[in-house]
Amino acid sequence: MYLILLLLAGIFVNNYVLSQFLGICPFLGVSKKVDTAAGMGMAVIFVIVLACAASWLVYNLILVPLHIEYLYNIAFILVIASLVQFVEMFLKKAAPALYQALGVFLPLITTNCAVLGVAVLNMQKEYNFIESIFNGIGGAAGFALAIVLFAGIRERIADNDTPKAFDGFPMALVTAGLMSIAFLGFSGLIKL
Amino acid sequence: MANPIKIIKNGIIDENPTFIQVIGMCPTLAVTSSAINGIGMGLSTTAVLIFANLFVSLLRKIIPDKVRIPCFIVVIATFVTIVQFMLQAYLPSLNASLGLYIPLIVVNCIILARAEAFASKNGPIASICDGIGMGLGFTVALGILGLVREFIGAGTLFDVTVLPEAFPKTLLFVMAPGAFFTLACLMALLNHFRNKKKA
Numbered sequence: 001m002y003l004i005l006l007l008l009a010g011i012f013v014n015n016y017v018l019s020q021f022l023g024i025c026p027f028l029g030v031s032k033k034v035d036t037a038a039g040m041g042m043a044v045i046f047v048i049v050l051a052c053a054a055s056w057l058v059y060n061l062i063l064v065p066l067h068i069e070y071l072y073n074i075a076f077i078l079v080i081a082s083l084v085q086f087v088e089m090f091l092k093k094a095a096p097a098l099y100q101a102l103g104v105f106l107p108l109i110t111t112n113c114a115v116l117g118v119a120v121l122n123m124q125k126e127y128n129f130i131e132s133i134f135n136g137i138g139g140a141a142g143f144a145l146a147i148v149l150f151a152g153i154r155e156r157i158a159d160n161d162t163p164k165a166f167d168g169f170p171m172a173l174v175t176a177g178l179m180s181i182a183f184l185g186f187s188g189l190i191k192l
Numbered sequence: 193m194a195n196p197i198k199i200i201k202n203g204i205i206d207e208n209p210t211f212i213q214v215i216g217m218c219p220t221l222a223v224t225s226s227a228i229n230g231i232g233m234g235l236s237t238t239a240v241l242i243f244a245n246l247f248v249s250l251l252r253k254i255i256p257d258k259v260r261i262p263c264f265i266v267v268i269a270t271f272v273t274i275v276q277f278m279l280q281a282y283l284p285s286l287n288a289s290l291g292l293y294i295p296l297i298v299v300n301c302i303i304l305a306r307a308e309a310f311a312s313k314n315g316p317i318a319s320i321c322d323g324i325g326m327g328l329g330f331t332v333a334l335g336i337l338g339l340v341r342e343f344i345g346a347g348t349l350f351d352v353t354v355l356p357e358a359f360p361k362t363l364l365f366v367m368a369p370g371a372f373f374t375l376a377c378l379m380a381l382l383n384h385f386r387n388k389k390k391a
Contacts, residue, residue, distance in 0.1 A: 019368045021222035025301055028217060073276070073295045074269040081262055110265075113218045113299040120295050165384035169214055170376040177372030184369065 003134045005190050010138020012186040016114050017146040018179055019187075022139075023114030027147055028172055030105065032158075037151035041144025043105040045137070047084060048115050052136030054079050055119035056129050076119045084110045114143055150179060196321040203325020209302045210333035211382055216302040219293050220334060221371040227350050230338025231331055232286045233293065236275050238327025241303050242320055243271045248311040249319035255312075264307045265298065272297045302330060340374050341365045 016022040023044070030040045055076050063069050088106045091099040109115060118139050122132040153175050162171050207213060210220055219237070224230040247267050248255075255263045276294045279287040287294065297303070306326055311319040342348055345365030347355035355361075364370050 021218050021368070021371070022296075024217040024221060025215065028214070070273065070277075073273050073298060074266060077265055077269050077298050078262070081265060110261075111299045111301055111304060113296045116299050117292060117296055120292060124292070163380070164387060165380040166376070167383070170380040170383065173372045173376035173379070177369045177376065180369040180372055181364075184367070 003130065006131060006134045007138040007141075009190045010135055010140075011142040011145060012183065013188075013190050014139075015142040015146055015183050015186075016117065016139045017143055018176070018183045020117070022117040023112050023143055026105075026108060026112055027143075027150065027176070028169070030108075031147055031151040031154055031172075034148060034151045034155060036105075037147045038144070040105045040108075041147050043109060044112065044114065044143050045140040047080075047087060047106070047109045048118055048136045048140035048143075049133060050083055050087065051080050051115050051119055052122060052132045053129070054083055056122060056127075056132045059123055060129075072120070072123060076116055080115050080119070081110050114139065146179065146183075150176060153179070196317065199318060199321040200325035200328070203322060203327070204329040204332060207326075208329040208333060209326055210330060211379060213302075213305075215305060216300045216330065218296065219300060220330075220337065221368075221375065223290055223293050224334055224337040224341055224371060224374075225345070225366045226342045226348075227335055227338035229286070229289055230334035232283070233290055234327070234331025234334040236279065236290070236294065237297055237300060237302070237330055238324070239275055240268065240271045240297055241306060241327045241330075242323035244268045244303055245306055245311040245319040245323035246316055247271075248307045249314060249316045252312045260312065261304075261308075264304060264312075268303050268307070269298045302326060337371075337374055337378065340378070341370055344374075345370060 010016075014020060017024065017027050026040055026044070031037045058075055058079050059069070059072060063072060063075060084106055088099075091106075118136050122135055125135075127135055154172060157171060157175065166174070203209070209215055210217075216237075219233050223233045244264075244267055248264055251263070251267070272295065275297070276287070279290075279294065306322060310322045314322070339349060342350075343354070344362050345367075347353060347359060347361050362370075365374065
């Protein structure tokens with residue numbers, strides 16, 4: 001039950017994009033079309049779950065026994081960067097179709113702060129292995145949900161007549177702000 | 193070599209990372225609930241940017257081209273860790289309010305973008321100037337955003353109360369949605385002036 005709550009909290013209450021501002025760059029950058037947004041969302045879910053597992057292992061099996069916890073930041077970013085590279089190579093060989101779909105987005109994910117953010121949060125909150133993974137799935141699913149919804153709205157706004165000064169980024173930001181208000185409605189729904 | 197002052201001005205005005213290039217959005221939106229937080233974040237990023245630019249520039253002939261991105265990230269992560277320790281030691285309250293976003297400076301695209309686009313192609317002095325310019329441009333943007341949000345949302349400027357108690361506070365502006373709206377309005381304002389100039 002606790003794990004399900006953790007999952008739902010990640011998707012709705014503590015949505016990484018709309019209430020914690022993690023992963024804003026891809027959120028604004030790759031959200032012009034629903035298809036690409038969905039591709040990015042899937043790639044992020046994939047990488048975040050792997051990164052949560054890998055960073056937990058690195059932290060608890062390498063950094064803690066050696067008493068070099070203070071190097072966590074360097075260690076995590078290296079883990080994530082090499083993980084992304086590895087996933088890319090693996091997919092290219094093992095699942096070319098999936099690679100075709102996610103391909104362009106994978107390198108971008110290294111600098112998606114949601115990935116590093118979730119890894120650091122898991123460490124700060126001292127989650128165990130299973131909790132880390134569930135927190136990762138929840139957070140990543142929240143990201144995917146937000147970016148797909150956002151892309152859907154942007155597609156519809158694109159042809160509308162907006163004030164000239166608001167063209168482009170400002171309009172996208174207003175949209176994101178309104179979505180963020182909507183997600184505020186979930187706050188207090190789940191207390192962990 | 194270009195004039196250092198020109199490089200600095202370029203970072204603050206012509207290629208302002210927040211308003212013109214629209215990169216490094218996560219910390220921009222996340223920590224600007226007050227002016228002090230915004231400026232603190234801006235200066236921490238500036239420090240990392242200057243040192244990362246300097247070292248990337250010094251190492252630019254040693255780092256093999258194929259593995260340059262991981263190398264840059266390690267250089268950046270090292271300086272972020274140092275800045276984090278400095279803040280923990282000397283400014284613990286700022287460190288507490290910036291929290292998670294300090295380690296996340298590593299993945300701030302501004303720093304990697306400058307390392308890739310400028311420092312890996314230019315000499316150390318020009319790179320330091322570029323770091324100062326970009327950093328200050330970022331700091332100014334965060335400061336303005338923080339000032340506006342703090343003023344509307346809490347009625348204070350730099351933690352000093354300026355609006356009378358009876359004046360209604362729009363709490364929304366210090367919460368997440370306010371960040372999006374404030375930045376949208378500032379960018380729209382900038383667009384408006386630019387359109388006017390062109391016309």
